[in-house]
Amino acid sequence: MTKVLMVGSAEQSGGGVASVVRLMKGMPFWQKYHCGWLGTQIQRNYGVKLWYALKAYVKALFTIWGYDIVHFHTVPDRICLIIQMPVLLLALLGRKKIIMHVHMGNQLEDHTQNKLFVWCLNRADCVVLLAKKWQNLFETLFPSVKAKTAVIYNACAPTPAVDYSIKEKSIIFAAHLDENKRADLLLQAWKRLCSDFPDWHITIMGNGDVEGYSRLCHDMGLDDCVTFTGYITGKQKDDVWNKASIYCMCSRNEGFPMVVLEAWARGVAVVSTPVGGLPDVIEEGRNCLTFPFDDAEALACQLKRLIESPELRMDIAVYSKAFGERVFAPERVNESVENLYETVLLG
Known part of the structure; x- marks a missing residue:
């Protein structure tokens, strides 16, 4: 034995x-x-x-x-x-x-x-x-x-079928807020886009330097369109994920990020750096849109593509969920x- x-x-x-x-x-x-x-x-x-x-x-x-x-x-x-x-x-x-x-x-x-x-x-x-x-x-x-x-x-843990009818104009970022995760890059990209898409909102989940990034957000004039939740779990976390349409990851270093698997499982379109083990499984334009490390302009372009095309968001979300359930079962x-x-x- x-x-x-x-x-x-x-x-x-x-x-x-x-x-x-x-x-x-x-x-x-x-x-x-x-x-x-x-x-x-x-x-x-x-x-x-x-x-x-x-x-x-x-x-x-x-x-x-x-x-x-x-x-x-x-x-x-x-x-x-x-x-x-x-x-x-x-x-x-x-x-x-x-x-x-x-x-x-x-x-x-x-x-x-x-x-x-x-x-x-x-x-x-x-x-x-x-x-x-x-x-x-x-x-x-x-x-x-x-x-x-x-x-x-x-x-990737199995998840129920996704109710796409409850998806909102919501972009989420979930991480321990530090220099590696680069939440500031998302804020820089959103500063370029927020005036064109006033009905969209960003939710930043996670602990770490919440105060520092909240202050940066305030200094950039983004308080009305960015929310910091801190570390949340349970139904509160599930509600944010289930209503989100886009997940953004800006990290420079990762192993094989579980949060991307979670986004795929929940039918959320992903925009990410080609970080860690993701290049093994990324199918550009099918399960993810990528952008170069530290490039806020490129991130803004990819976010704009998804925001302006509900069809692209849906195609990526649906394909990603099936892909994740197959590859990471x-x-x-x-x-x-x-x-x-x-x-x-x-x-």
């Missing part, structure tokens, strides 16, 4: 990794391989983080010996790697098969000299990446890493995970 221990961020932490693991827990492989879960990190104050990690180490010390594979969900961030290190050392001591599931995309290019990250990768039997694009570049970026690689896309991801485990076990 093969048993797998998953290691990563607590589900309460939110974010992409936690969302991926929540979906994995509902897949058939979780029962087939008698998977266990070990949360090593949580988004709380430093005291709670330390206590949470220490409890994980104690649990690992008494339970890791009963597992055959230890499947780490990780990022190259030094703090994350250090927190997971005691569990990795226990897995090495117990001669367990080790999988390093790296939840980053184009950020990997910034970590080629990260010795701790490279050391961890070299302890793995397999490194899992989020897109074929990164698998193809991995050997070039990390020539000293000899572990095998595999690609597993993030899964939990059944397909489950098959990929099972193939991964069988390959690792065979050595």
Whole structure:
């Protein structure tokens, strides 16, 4: 009987990794391989983080010996790697098969000299990446890493049929507001368009530097057409998503952005930078419109195309929902995970 221990961020932490693991827990492989879960990190104050990690180490010390594979969900961030290190050392001591599931995309290019990250990768039997694009570049970026690689896309949770009749003239942006997510780029693009489309509105969801971006919005004279909701969940979040017609992402760095999968699942047309693993699956003009990084003028042009053409918005929304359900179906991801485990076990 093969048993797998998953290691990563607590589900309460939110974010992409936690969302991926929540979906994995509902897949058939979780029962087939008698998977266990070990949360090593949580988004709380430093005291709670330390206590949470220490409890994980104690649990690992008494339970890791009963597992055959230890499947780490990780990022190259030094703090994350250090927190997971005691569990990795226990897995090495117990001669367990080790999988390093790296939840980053184009950020990997910034970590080629990260010795701790490279050391961890070299302890793995397999490194899992989020897109074929990164698998193809991995050997070039990390020539000293000899572990095998595999690609597993993030899964997209099934959603009900979309009621397109309730869609409003609404553009949404959903992210932790920081310099990487570039909410300011959307504001710059909208400044060019707002006078031509006064009946359209932007909703910016997420925590982070809400105050700073709200101040920028005010200084640009966009208060009447831009709303900041902060971090919202449940029905309030669902209402915003279900009524939205366009989702915009301006990021410079992503792994495989779950928020784009969510937009596709909800029948929302997407405008995005070609970030992270998205180039693997983008079909320009069919499931997405793209624009170059940091180019507010190009973003404004793509938004204008969608705003002026309800037919294009509908075509992209309908095609994207079917595309997402086909390519990122939990059944397909489950098959990929099972193939991964069988390959690792065979050595």
